Amino acid sequence: MTKTESFRPQLSPLMVEDLVRTALLEDLGRAGDITTYATIGPKKTARMTINGRDPGVVAGLVLAETAFRLIDPSVRFEALVADGDRVSPGQPLARVEGSARAVLSAERVALNFLMHLSGVASYTACFSDAIAHTKARVTCTRKTLPGLRAVEKYAVRLGGGSNHRYGLDDAILIKDNHIAVCGGVAEAIHAARAYAGHLVKIEVEVDSLHQMREALDAGPDVILLDNMTPDTLFEAVEMNRQHHAMAPEIYASGRNRTILEASGNVTLQTVRTIAETGVDFISTSKITMAAPTMDIGLDSVLV
Incomplete structure (x- = not known):
């Protein structure tokens, strides 16, 4: 086993949920996603793919999944890679399917965590x-x-x-x-x-x-x-x-x-x-x- 090979780290689900909930409350504010409420009907569904556009190391999928789940537990999130995987530009990272309102309302928080943490993991990998x-x-x-x-x-x-x-x-x-x-x-x-x-x-x-x-x-x-x-x-x-x-x-x-x-x-x-x-x-x-x-x-x- 090399110095970069080990059991992958884990995050406490309780900590993740608290962190993501705080971020969602910050983003949704007092009235919720008024843009989505105004333009998307309540019965509309969507299937979307989270794609990486840069090469690097993925981190934060569990936080992204939690963002969609907290908005609507019925949203289905399928990770196509795992945290710690190295990915190429254009590679699909996850699929999301469910209420269009829920998916769109959780999108920014989910992507913010993924983009920032994957950036940290990728930059660390450059040094390592x-x-x-x-x-x-x-x-x-x-x-x-x-x-x-x-x-x-x-x-x-x-x-x-x-x-x-x-x-x-x-x-x-x-x-x-x-x-x-x-x-x-x-x-x-x-x-x-x-x-x-x-x-x-x-x-x-x-x-x-x-x-x-x-x-x-x-x-x-x-x-x-x-x-x-x-x-x-x-x-x-x-x-x-x-x-x-x-x-x-x-x-x-x-x-x-x-x-x-x-x-x-x-x-x-x-x-x-x-x-x-x-x-x-x-x-x-x-x-x-x-x-x-x-x-x-x-x-x-x-x-």
Whole structure:
């Protein structure tokens, strides 16, 4: 199994329904879809196909299906591909059949989720493909659209990426401001270790090899190498190797080795060079905050 092959992630149906319901309420407003009500009779039916117009990785089919179901449970939604599949331009993604009013009223919410999340998955795949020859994995950050973090992180995984922490409560990440206020790298790590439960990972951000040496001595689980040049990243990887070589009885299997994460100035043009330094993870907000949407439309209306 390669680093991009794994069981595909799942979304909680309860979370999906709440998210889609909120989006539908936002779109339908106080009076509903007055355009459709005014122009389409209540007994009119429609059969439509959701088509991808760009190449990429599909994500969000379950949200699209939920949008149609919440408007009218009798609408039939048939997925023709699965979330995580790579598709070609013009490839049908799903068929929708039922009340024309329901299909048209749910269309925009369904497509908005599909277009955005497929865009995130597809852009992540571009980064993941670029470093597939290395051990590194691209990972997302907490820079996500408010309210969409869980589904954006879901899309990142479908694109072959990895998830960083979901929020402030599931891991400790000591950043530069924490270090400045606390009084130093080692002080911050020791304080975090004393506070955290045994299942909570501790990561610390460093911006120099001097800080990294302090961090290694204090023993965090992960060190984030912030805005370092490729040459400095190479040095950091070697420093990490040498540090653990001095304690082979602890680090023999590599399971307890300090994980190295690189961040800063990560683009499709730089990610390969960063990965080839030997780091374990490369974090970037671009895969969520700068991903272009995939062009997807509801086409082929047959009444």
